[in-house]
Amino acid sequence: MVWQKTLARPVTFTGIGLHQGRPATMTIFPAAVDTGISFVREDLTPRCQVSALYDKVRDTSRATTLGDGSAVFSTVEHLLAALRGIGVDNALIQLEGPEVPIMDGSAAPFTELLLEAGLRPLAAPRAYIVVQRSFEYREGDQWMRVTPGQPRISYTIDFPHPLIRRQRYSVTLDTVSFRREIAPARTFGFLKEVEYLKSQGLALGGSLENALVLSDDGVLNPGGLRFPEEFVRHKILDAMGDLALLGMPLLGRVEVGRGSHDFHLKFIRQLMCRKGAWRLWVPPTYNREPRRSWSFTPAWEGAPA
């Protein structure tokens, strides 16, 4: 049995938002048992709070964006991967604007500062979604699969670029492996694509400080790559951030081929509809009946059977 965790103290991050290119400030506060991860915009009137759950996803083009009414919370995936990667179950994330700061394009700055702040165990055990039967979803050349087993994620990508081509990476989902192998992998983009996005008023904050930028035959960042397969490691980071939108850890093996935020979310919705493929595991010493305050229950209670 594992106790739920929150932060030992609040932590503030400042940086810029990837898409608007404006300063972005975020403070993460400790939160109570069973409240899960949620985002709040205190700069809006009225203030708006949204749970980090897959049914709150508003947009999946280029990043994962949560929303409620007119309030948006953009580029949440690297932060959510960091929180899940180090085992934070409950936290309240306050944004001063629509975007989570992009930092260096990886989850390392989040991971390191959160670990420095320390985690605090709470007086209730953690619940899990346990994979009971294999489930696979395909669309074109994209595929994603879960199978029963120890938590592990494997990812394969294929890009017609001399630095990438076919890359595959597989990692056990524990804090040490996440911190060392996945958190430091940065987001990446192709120079032509970045130029186009900027001409459309998007990715205005994108630079060599917060993304790997690929030319036709190499990488423009003066420091080069952090790992030879940094690209596929970053895809694992993205998938972890999207899977965190289940609201609790997934106990099982995950495999993905040529995924995207959009595809990860499609898979999650399909999986949640396959009731026989997974079950909710709540520790026997704990109240079996999910409490109304559990922020994650509505997500699949509302899912079609």
Ligand SMILES: [Zn+2]
């Ligand atoms: Zn990413």
